Amino acid sequence: MGKSQSENTKKKRDPGKTIEVLFKISEAVSNTRNLDELYKVIHESLDEILNVDNFFIALHNKKRDSIIFPYHVDEKDEIPEEIFNFSKTASSTGMVIKNRKPMIFYEKDIIRLAGQFKQKTIGTVSKIWLGAPLVIDDRVKGAIVIQSYKSPTAYEKNDLDLLNSVSQHIALAIERKESDEKLAEQRKILEKILESSPVGIALVKNRVFKWVNNEMVKMFGYQSKSELENQSTRIIYYDIDDYDIAGKKIYNSITTRGTADYESKLVKKDKTLFPAHIRLNSDNISDPMAWTIATFTDISQRKAVEKEKYERERLQGVLEMAGAVCHEINQPLQAILGYSELLLMGSDSDNNIKSIKFQATRLGRITRKLSNITHYRTVDYPGNTKIVDIWGAGDTEH
Numbered sequence: 001m002g003k004s005q006s007e008n009t010k011k012k013r014d015p016g017k018t019i020e021v022l023f024k025i026s027e028a029v030s031n032t033r034n035l036d037e038l039y040k041v042i043h044e045s046l047d048e049i050l051n052v053d054n055f056f057i058a059l060h061n062k063k064r065d066s067i068i069f070p071y072h073v074d075e076k077d078e079i080p081e082e083i084f085n086f087s088k089t090a091s092s093t094g095m096v097i098k099n100r101k102p103m104i105f106y107e108k109d110i111i112r113l114a115g116q117f118k119q120k121t122i123g124t125v126s127k128i129w130l131g132a133p134l135v136i137d138d139r140v141k142g143a144i145v146i147q148s149y150k151s152p153t154a155y156e157k158n159d160l161d162l163l164n165s166v167s168q169h170i171a172l173a174i175e176r177k178e179s180d181e182k183l184a185e186q187r188k189i190l191e192k193i194l195e196s197s198p199v200g201i202a203l204v205k206n207r208v209f210k211w212v213n214n215e216m217v218k219m220f221g222y223q224s225k226s227e228l229e230n231q232s233t234r235i236i237y238y239d240i241d242d243y244d245i246a247g248k249k250i251y252n253s254i255t256t257r258g259t260a261d262y263e264s265k266l267v268k269k270d271k272t273l274f275p276a277h278i279r280l281n282s283d284n285i286s287d288p289m290a291w292t293i294a295t296f297t298d299i300s301q302r303k304a305v306e307k308e309k310y311e312r313e314r315l316q317g318v319l320e321m322a323g324a325v326c327h328e329i330n331q332p333l334q335a336i337l338g339y340s341e342l343l344l345m346g347s348d349s350d351n352n353i354k355s356i357k358f359q360a361t362r363l364g365r366i367t368r369k370l371s372n373i374t375h376y377r378t379v380d381y382p383g384n385t386k387i388v389d390i391w392g393a394g395d396t397e398h
Helices: 015-031 035-046 092-099 107-116 157-195 214-219 240-257 300-344 349-371
Strands: 055-061 066-073 103-106 128-136 139-148 200-205 208-212 259-267 273-281 292-298 378-381 385-388
Touching (some): 035 066, 035 157, 092 107, 092 128, 103 107, 103 157, 128 157, 139 157, 200 214, 214 292, 240 259, 240 273, 273 300
Antiparallel strands (some): 055 066, 055 139, 103 128, 128 139, 200 208, 200 292, 273 292
16 A cells, blocks of 8 residues: 554545545446455545555355455454354454444454453454444445554544445445346356257347357357357348348237247258248337347258158058059959950850950949049058058049
8 A cells, every 4th residue: 555654643634535535436336347346446545535554344144154354454464264153253343243333443342342252352453443334235244344553543433434434335336246246147147058058049139140059050050159140130041032031920920929930941151951940039019120039940850750751651651552452453353364264265255245344344443433532541451551441432432
């Protein structure tokens, strides 16, 4: 600090300078990046109007019944480690936290307090000690403390009032910074969740990618997020027509239902197409494209399975129909062949010719039946197979 005082002197208070210091501390609450930086600014600012050669900020954890010292400057003692069983410890800081008000302790008070607890004093006993509570949402979070090892007259009562004013700034800063840190931590957790998702996720503003997860990068064949982020969503559509059609579909769906859910062919970086399922949500119906959360799922494998299943079912149908045709046509064909042999041998030609005609007519009925089938069922067939029951299919007369 470079501004230590002699044993019996103290800095004169200039009201204008005090206001300037409080304003500087107030500004620091809004502008500093973290609590460590803020504590240092407060310490340096107070040094302009107070003796702060021995200055610390203590934070109390009620659940752990402990106290820690995130900022500690002292002429004699090293920064203490976390103190546990704090409620049972002889401590002037503990009295400030317990009583929820600023307090002054002199050397004799500190020694007497230790005697009440039948404990040794913590650290070097000071000639005068001033502490003010850090109150956040009616909870005492800790205390701010200044002390002098040199003179019991190093501070006055109005110094305690000033310290109490500063404590309110610190309490506000701690609340804000803890809230910011908690929010940042929640964002990190959320981002980890989004990054571990097996689907592509994107935050889209007016059809521009503002954030994408790694699965999105991988799905579209890019190397890094920077290739997609801040790029128009046009980049994932094959041509401008597809892009425009998708835009109209998304806009209409979100304005009417708050969500858009559809399938489309999208394009990768290498210009290959793949089928995808897209879902978008927006909480702004009046301006649905302002901010949307979009998920992209590559459904290539699902489509391949569906196609394979369709082809397999179609082939099965063909095989069943072929079996039925063979079964039904085989009988009249065998009969025709038999009667033809009899004709060649000159046996009962009239009856044989009639029989051939009957079987040929039967073939005609079978082919007509086959050509009119619109739906069918199968029947068991020898050889552990099934064939189409052509006579039970459609509405054609048997």
